[in-house]
Amino acid sequence: MLIRIAIDAMGGDFGPHITLAGSLIALQHHPQLHLVLVGDLKQLAPLLEHLCQQAPWAPQASALKARLSFHHAPDAISMQDPPAHALRTRKHSSMHYALHLLAANEVQACVSAGNTGALMAISRHIVKTWPQIERPAISTAIPTLNGHCQMLDLGANISCEPKHLLEFALMGSLLTQAVDEIPQPRVALLNVGAEATKGTVSVKQAARLLAAHPAINYTGYVEGKDIFRGCADVIVCDGFVGNIALKTSEGLAQMLIERLQNIFAQNLYRRLLSLMARPVLAQLKQQMDPVRYNGASLLGLKACVIKSHGEASARGFAYAIARAMSEYQLQIPQRLAQLPDLGLE
Amino acid sequence: MLIRIAIDAMGGDFGPHITLAGSLIALQHHPQLHLVLVGDLKQLAPLLEHLCQQAPWAPQASALKARLSFHHAPDAISMQDPPAHALRTRKHSSMHYALHLLAANEVQACVSAGNTGALMAISRHIVKTWPQIERPAISTAIPTLNGHCQMLDLGANISCEPKHLLEFALMGSLLTQAVDEIPQPRVALLNVGAEATKGTVSVKQAARLLAAHPAINYTGYVEGKDIFRGCADVIVCDGFVGNIALKTSEGLAQMLIERLQNIFAQNLYRRLLSLMARPVLAQLKQQMDPVRYNGASLLGLKACVIKSHGEASARGFAYAIARAMSEYQLQIPQRLAQLPDLGLE
Known part of the structure; x- marks a missing residue:
């Protein structure tokens, strides 16, 4: 076709x-x-x-x-x-x-x-x-230790109410069911701590909405450091936070690569070493490559x-x-x- | 003494x-x-x-x-x-x-x-x-391409008004003047874009307050990817966003290290190579080591x-x-x- x-x-x-x-x-x-x-x-x-x-x-x-x-x-x-x-x-x-x-x-x-x-x-x-x-959202796949997760919203909605986070959770679940073939995707809310007492009023209200909704397999809060752990299939947040989390990751990865290149360039031995290590770094880069994860969906x-x-x-x-x-x-x-x-x- | x-x-x-x-x-x-x-x-x-x-x-x-x-x-x-x-x-x-x-x-x-x-x-x-x-804040040093910057708030204040971001900017400036010996630290607001039209109402109001304050050398918005570029000495944000940006960076760095270790462990040649590359990785780790940046100030x-x-x-x-x-x-x-x-x- x-x-x-x-x-x-x-x-x-x-x-x-x-x-x-x-x-x-x-x-x-x-x-x-x-x-x-x-x-x-x-x-x-x-x-x-x-x-x-x-x-x-x-x-x-x-x-x-x-x-x-x-x-x-x-x-x-x-x-x-x-x-x-x-x-x-x-x-x-x-x-x-x-x-x-x-x-x-x-x-x-x-x-x-x-x-x-x-x-x-x-x-x-x-x-x-x-x-x-009510609010279309931007979603993309984020690499994790053992695969990837879908994260939304990444910047379409700078200010969100709890009901919008519920809408993102439903859209993210449907996307993940289809794209990743996971029948009941684990949905988590991005927050500043895993405990129920943590977070803004808005995030806590969203948690209640997600937990109560029959079509969502809600697994609780995740922190920033858990995004890459693979402990959720869908990570939901408002567009301001999602955009900053995503771009901070991009910036850090870029800095690490630049610093590594500088260290490898320090002397002849290291330049040789970097030639030998190239396949390793290429494999890491290929695994992590934003290129492979390029393309965000306007859901x-x-x-x-x-x-x-x-x-x-x-x-x-x-x-x-x-x-x-x-x-x-x-x-x-x-x-x-x-x-x-x-x-x- | x-x-x-x-x-x-x-x-x-x-x-x-x-x-x-x-x-x-x-x-x-x-x-x-x-x-x-x-x-x-x-x-x-x-x-x-x-x-x-x-x-x-x-x-x-x-x-x-x-x-x-x-x-x-x-x-x-x-x-x-x-x-x-x-x-x-x-x-x-x-x-x-x-x-x-x-x-x-x-x-x-x-x-x-x-x-x-x-x-x-x-x-x-x-x-x-x-x-x-009114609002004490948590601040820490973040490594950048050419040094470090101070970032606050990192989680003490989950919901902030623009005036609180102004207070953080003033405290961060004073800290940076003393600790980093920079007479007029460049202060930036973390946002989803560099253009004046970007961001929440609250961030835009904070931008006006910071720009108008005589004791602050305000340089505008930075995006998440710019945190590590060294384009600001002080980066100001609310505690929710700051906590998630910081922890997302930690999580990404950890995942990159784990993935690299897995790739290096794949065969004997690579294990040998990893021994040879150890000083390089050690130097990168030392430059980036959260240990060296450990310690957040309650300002x-x-x-x-x-x-x-x-x-x-x-x-x-x-x-x-x-x-x-x-x-x-x-x-x-x-x-x-x-x-x-x-x-x-």
């Missing part, structure tokens, strides 16, 4: 060079994939020609191009555009046009590495959320929208496209449509 | 074995130090005898013991005791007694690896805060109270004692006494 996905080719910190190379990688790996590159044709067409003349794509360039089409958009949203401003004033942007293709059913999913806030705001406006969902929308990390590499962007394919095939949005109305609002 | 410090010898996840060994290490390194070990004499006295018969302390045991004294306390607070309960009902605990010694000026500082919430609650009750300080109290990590090693606990000495010598509490009344409350 052919799957068509719209690519916001102008989004991301590194622009079309990465999104186009990532698109070509995804097409190589997925024969049933067709991509619609949305953006400024004047930039995209020559760039695609250039990439297609290079290894490893040159030999199969015409076959790949047969599964690519362009959709011109004259404008692009920048990472600095405030979401409300982007929503109102950048209606001819690649992000807007890509989401219109999705809303019109011309594609089955949309992938963007652009401005997260704008992507959520414009998706809500164009793709729409299911009527019973609660009527169709699949996947956010790639803004700094993702081409390979990372290809992973985000693969996540979009998988979520479409697993019918994640349709599953969320079956969530009961929580009587929120 | 002799410095006397009270040690809550019963606190911490590993109990008196670690706090006593840590005390001996600190005494070895600091000839002007005298420690008062507060706790259950029946446990502490034989344990001290046992440690003093062992390397490396045996040769100098009597000299070290001459700078140690005991102060019996029949009870101990557990890590699970809710702070309010510990405050009211565990009045004969080692933590209570150690803080009473401090309040009575019999010692110049107090160090505990025990229950953080209880330590803050009992310190506020016994040691007291300066009258103009805003009338005297020095230092919280050691509950899971700290003996060496880590000795670092926390050194931090207590240094904060006493730098007169951190007296400096904070000079903070203007912000008219909070």
Whole structure:
């Protein structure tokens, strides 16, 4: 079955060079994939020609191009555009046009590495959320000691009430049931301690709602240090805390790598050693690679929208496209449509 | 000049074995130090005898013991005791007694690896805060690419108003001026984005307060990934977010180490390689070692109270004692006494 996905080719910190190379990688790996590159044709067409003349794509360039089409958009949203401003004033942007293709059913999913806030705001406006969902959320897989967990919200909802955390728990459970094939995912709330007395009033109220809900396998609080222990399948928090936890992890991992590189570069013996240790570090990197976990789901929308990390590499962007394919095939949005109305609002 | 410090010898996840060994290490390194070990004499006295018969302390045991004294306390607070309960009902605990010694000026500082919430609650009750300080905060040094920064609050204040973040910024600035000898520390607010439009209403209000205050060198927002970049000397956040950011970092670092050990253990060649790489990893570990950064300050109290990590090693606990000495010598509490009344409350 052919799957068509719209690519916001102008989004991301590194622009079309990465999104186009990532698109070509995804097409190589997925024969049933067709991509619609949305953006400024004047930039995209020559760039695609250039990439297609290079290894490893040159030999199969015409076959790949047969599964690519362009959709011109004259404008692009920048990472600095405030979401409300982007929503109102950048209606001819690649992000807007890509989401219109999705809303019109011309594609089955949309992938963007652009401005997260704008992507959520414009998706809500164009793709729409299911009527019973009050707050769509951003969820991604986080590596743990023995696998991964799904964590949400990662920044769509900066201020949350307890009922919104319940909504995230339900959406996260459904996602994990489908994606990770866990029938009763263990759901935990992120908090400053494991004891029932810990946390804000809001977190404590959310704990009561989650514990009382029959569709949630609630296992209690987890602390920041437990996120990576694999003791929960779904970790729920508000978007402010989730965003800071996720980005703090990214920053720490990056610092550790930089420091390790500096130490390995200190003398000739160590440079030799680093050559010998390269496969070990490569394996660690591969296990932990944010690339393998690239692609966050905008849950609660009527169709699949996947956010790639803004700094993702081409390979990372290809992973985000693969996540979009998988979520479409697993019918994640349709599953969320079956969530009961929580009587929120 | 002799410095006397009270040690809550019963606190911490590993109990008196670690706090006593840590005390001996600190005494070895600091000839002007005298420690008062507060706790259950029946446990502490034989344990001290046992440690003093062992390397490396045996040769100098009597000299070290001459700078140690005991102060019996029949009870101990557990890590699970809710702070309010510990405050009211565990009045004969080692933590209570150690803080009473401090309040009575019999010692110049107090160090505990025990229950953080209880330590803050009992310190506020016994040691007291300066009258103009509404919310004492917990601050610690965080390693960065090129040094470290001070971050607060790390969990004393789960819910904060903007004015409390201003108070943290002022206390953090004074601490950093004294401890890190930076005349005008760069103060940043932890947020979900660097742009002015980002964040909660509360963070945005705090940003205005910090920017307007003449005693604060406010440099704007930082994201989680920037904590380790060294772009600020003081990072301010509420205790919920700070606690989760700190513990998430701890958890990630721990998982990376465990994964690396597993990869190195996969075959004989890799086990050999890990032996060769040990000095490199040791240097990284030493640079990043939480031990070197062990010891969080309870800022805003009338005297020095230092919280050691509950899971700290003996060496880590000795670092926390050194931090207590240094904060006493730098007169951190007296400096904070000079903070203007912000008219909070």
